[in-house]
Amino acid sequence: MGTKWRHWASPTAPLALALLAATGCDGTPSAEPSASSVARVCAKPAAGPAKAPAGAVPVDPAVAGDLAAKTESSPANTTFWLRPGEHRLKPDRYAQVIPKEGNSYLGAPGAVLDGRKTNQYAFGGAARNVTIRHLTVQGFAAPHDEGVVNHDSADGWVIEHAVIQNNSGAGLMAGARQQVRASCLRDNGQYGINAYKAGGGISGLVVEDNEITGNNTGDWERRRPGCGCTGGVKFWAVNGADIRGNWVHDNRGAGLWADTNNNDFRIEDNVLEANDGAALIYETSYNAVIRKNTIRRNNWVEGRRHADRGDTFPHPTVYLSESGGEPRIPARTDKIEIYRNVLENNWSGITLWENADRFCNSPANTSSGDCTLLVEDTDRCTQPAIATAPLYADCRWKTQRVDIHDNRFVLDKSVVDCTANCDRMAVLANYGTYPDWSPYRGERVAEAITRKQHNRWHDNVYVGPWKFVAHDPSRILDSRQWQGAPYRQDAGSTFRARDGG
Numbered sequence: 001m002g003t004k005w006r007h008w009a010s011p012t013a014p015l016a017l018a019l020l021a022a023t024g025c026d027g028t029p030s031a032e033p034s035a036s037s038v039a040r041v042c043a044k045p046a047a048g049p050a051k052a053p054a055g056a057v058p059v060d061p062a063v064a065g066d067l068a069a070k071t072e073s074s075p076a077n078t079t080f081w082l083r084p085g086e087h088r089l090k091p092d093r094y095a096q097v098i099p100k101e102g103n104s105y106l107g108a109p110g111a112v113l114d115g116r117k118t119n120q121y122a123f124g125g126a127a128r129n130v131t132i133r134h135l136t137v138q139g140f141a142a143p144h145d146e147g148v149v150n151h152d153s154a155d156g157w158v159i160e161h162a163v164i165q166n167n168s169g170a171g172l173m174a175g176a177r178q179q180v181r182a183s184c185l186r187d188n189g190q191y192g193i194n195a196y197k198a199g200g201g202i203s204g205l206v207v208e209d210n211e212i213t214g215n216n217t218g219d220w221e222r223r224r225p226g227c228g229c230t231g232g233v234k235f236w237a238v239n240g241a242d243i244r245g246n247w248v249h250d251n252r253g254a255g256l257w258a259d260t261n262n263n264d265f266r267i268e269d270n271v272l273e274a275n276d277g278a279a280l281i282y283e284t285s286y287n288a289v290i291r292k293n294t295i296r297r298n299n300w301v302e303g304r305r306h307a308d309r310g311d312t313f314p315h316p317t318v319y320l321s322e323s324g325g326e327p328r329i330p331a332r333t334d335k336i337e338i339y340r341n342v343l344e345n346n347w348s349g350i351t352l353w354e355n356a357d358r359f360c361n362s363p364a365n366t367s368s369g370d371c372t373l374l375v376e377d378t379d380r381c382t383q384p385a386i387a388t389a390p391l392y393a394d395c396r397w398k399t400q401r402v403d404i405h406d407n408r409f410v411l412d413k414s415v416v417d418c419t420a421n422c423d424r425m426a427v428l429a430n431y432g433t434y435p436d437w438s439p440y441r442g443e444r445v446a447e448a449i450t451r452k453q454h455n456r457w458h459d460n461v462y463v464g465p466w467k468f469v470a471h472d473p474s475r476i477l478d479s480r481q482w483q484g485a486p487y488r489q490d491a492g493s494t495f496r497a498r499d500g501g
Helices: 066-073 300-308 444-452 479-483
Strands: 057-059 079-082 085-087 104-107 111-114 131-133 136-138 147-149 158-160 163-165 170-173 179-181 184-186 191-195 202-208 211-213 231-235 238-244 247-249 256-259 263-268 271-273 280-283 286-291 294-296 318-321 336-339 342-344 350-354 402-405 408-410 424-429 456-458 461-463 467-471 494-496
Touching: 057 066, 066 079, 163 170, 170 184, 184 191, 191 202, 191 211, 211 231, 231 238, 280 286, 350 444, 424 444, 444 467, 467 479
Parallel strands: 057 079, 079 104, 085 111, 104 131, 111 136, 131 158, 136 163, 147 170, 158 179, 163 184, 170 191, 179 202, 184 211, 191 231, 202 238, 211 247, 231 256, 238 263, 247 271, 256 280, 263 286, 271 294, 280 318, 286 336, 294 342, 318 350, 336 402, 342 408, 350 424, 402 456, 408 461, 424 467, 461 494
Antiparallel strands: none
C-alpha cells in the first residue's frame, strides 16, 4: 500500500452546504446535484418496521446476548427483528453474532446494537448473503485494519438503511458482490468501509447513496506516519466496483482511496467535499470511469500542511498514482476517463504521477510483496529480464491512457486561503535513482508519462489562476505553455481569470 504523499490531519472546517447553479456561466453543464439529491442519510435514517414481519424471530434488548443466541439456535435463512432499545452482546471481547447463510437482521425504530467499547466485532463469520437493514451498530472496538460489520469479509452481504458509527477500526468490511446502500457510515476510528479480503476475491462491489463522514477519528496517520491506512473508504484489490450517489465529506484523510491492483471502477454522481486530504486517490490500479461528481473544498488541511513545510509537489484533490488504462485487463473500459466533473475550490486539481523507483521487486515499492496484474511471478522482475520486453513495461504500474475532458475547474484562492501551490494541474514523475539495478533510472519514466503514455487533457473549462506542471516539479507552466509544444495539452479548453456569471 502507500503513495508518494501521506496524511497529517487536523479537524476540518465547518461544512457548508450551499450548492452551485445547475450550469456554469458559459453554459457548460454542471455535475452539481440538487440539494434534495445529496445523500443526507445521517440526519434522518429511514425507519425500520415497527412490528415484526411475518415469520421473523423477535430479539429482546433486555436480554444480553439474545441476538447471538437466537442466531445460533435458528436455521439458515431466518429473519430476525430487533425490538426498539439498546441490544448488547455478552461482555466478552470476542462475543459476536455469527449469521447463517441467508439470514436477515431488521431493526425496529430505535434499535441499536452497542458494543459498549468491550466487544470487538458485531457480525462476523463466513456465511453468505446476509442482510442487515435499519439497524444502528455502534461502540465496537475492532483492532486496527479490522472491521465491525462483516468482520470476515463474507460474500454477498447487503447493508441498507443502517447507521454504523463511533466504532474503532473500520465500521464495515466488504466481500464479493456486497451492496452497501443508503447507510450512514460516521465517525469510525479508521475507515467507514475497508474493502479488503485476505487473498483478494472482492468483485461486484456496490456502494450507493450512502453518507460517509467524519471517519478516521483515531488519526492513524499521526500515530503511524506513512501507513496509508485512513479515510472514508479504502479499496484493496477490488475487481469491479460501482461507487455512486454517495456524500463523502469531512473525513480526516482521503475521501475515497483505491490502493493496489483495483480494476474496473465506476465512480459517478458523488459529492466529495471538505475531506482533509484528497477527494479521490486511485493508486497502482487500473481502468476506471470517474464522471459527474461534485468535488469541492477538499485537501485544504493536507495541502496547506505540505505547502507550509516548503513541499512543492503538486498535492492534488484527485490523485492518480501509478494508475492507468490497460486493455489487457478485462473491464468495462480500457482507460481511465475523467469527465463531466465539477471541481471547485479544492487545494489543486488533478495530478497524474508515477514514481520511477516503484515497481515489482523494488525496495521502494510500498505495496510490499505486490506486483502488477500483468506479472504472475514477481521474481521475474529482476535483471537481466526486467530490462527487456515485455517485463520492462509489465513490471511497472504505469499512469497511462488517462483521458481528462469536459470538466469544470474553478479556483478562488481567497476562498481556499492560499498564496501558493494550491493551483496546480500536473503530469510528472521523479528522476529514477533506486535501486542501482533499476532499468528506470534517469528521466525515462518522466518522459514516458509526459509524452508517450497517452495521457490527455482536452475540452475543459478553467476559471481562476491555474498553473500546470509537466515532466517534473520544476516545470511550472502557464496555460499557453501547457497548450503549446511539446506538451500540447488541453486542446479545445477555455481559460479565464474569474467567473463571469
